[in-house]
Amino acid sequence: MKKRQRSIQTPDLPEQLDPLTIEELTDHASYEMGAIYSAIGPVYAEHVRFEQIYFKNVTFRDTALPFSEWLDVSFENCDLSAVNLQGARLNRVTFHHCKLAGADFDRAIMQDVTWIDCQAPYLICNETKLRDVLFERCLVKGANFIDASQENLQLGDADIEDVQFSGTSLQAVDLSHCQFTHIHVGEEELRGAVIAPEQASGFIELFGIRLNDQDT
Secondary structure, three states: OOOOOOOOOOOOOOOOOOEOOOOOOOOOOEEEEEEEOOOEOOEEOOOOEEEEEEEEOOEEOOEEOOOOEEEEEEEEOOEOOOOEOOOOEEEEEEEEOOEOOOOEOOOOEEEEEEEEOOEOOOOEOOOOEEEEEEEEOOEOOOOEOOOOEEEEEEOOOOEOOOOEOOOOOOOOOEOOOOEOOOOEOOHHHHOOOEOOHHHHHHHHHHOOOOOOOOOO
């Protein structure tokens, strides 16, 4: 019997949030219950905390917020390209129609994180912990998920062309609706993944298996 996937929780946000302006981000700063519409950065600050925050049309310029914490946060139409969120903790976070080209989530911890209609080529998620994470209609071409751990990772119909999964188990991950012709994955990492019949021939060639289609 197929194991039922857990429902991914969404941010717990009030219906009305007052606008919040961030004039300067500093180490250990904390922001709660507000809506942010203005650009952020250039900035480098560690251990910043955001709780119940709604970001809309925000561009993060030259932004590095390592070891930051994001709880009940929603990003809509934001540009987080090349943002540095190494070691960050994200819990109940959504990204809708966002740009995250080259965004760095190395060693981050993600739980209940949803990415929908996002452009995130070359996303960096090395040694990242992914629990209850969904990518839906996303472009993650050329992304790195090296030595990551996952539990209930859902890739939907994401474009995962040339994605690197070395050292990351795809056990129970459904790749059957994903778009790709080549991904970097070994036999051990692929064990237990779900693929479509038409994808099987590509993996057979990857592992050096030859098919004899001649009648015997």
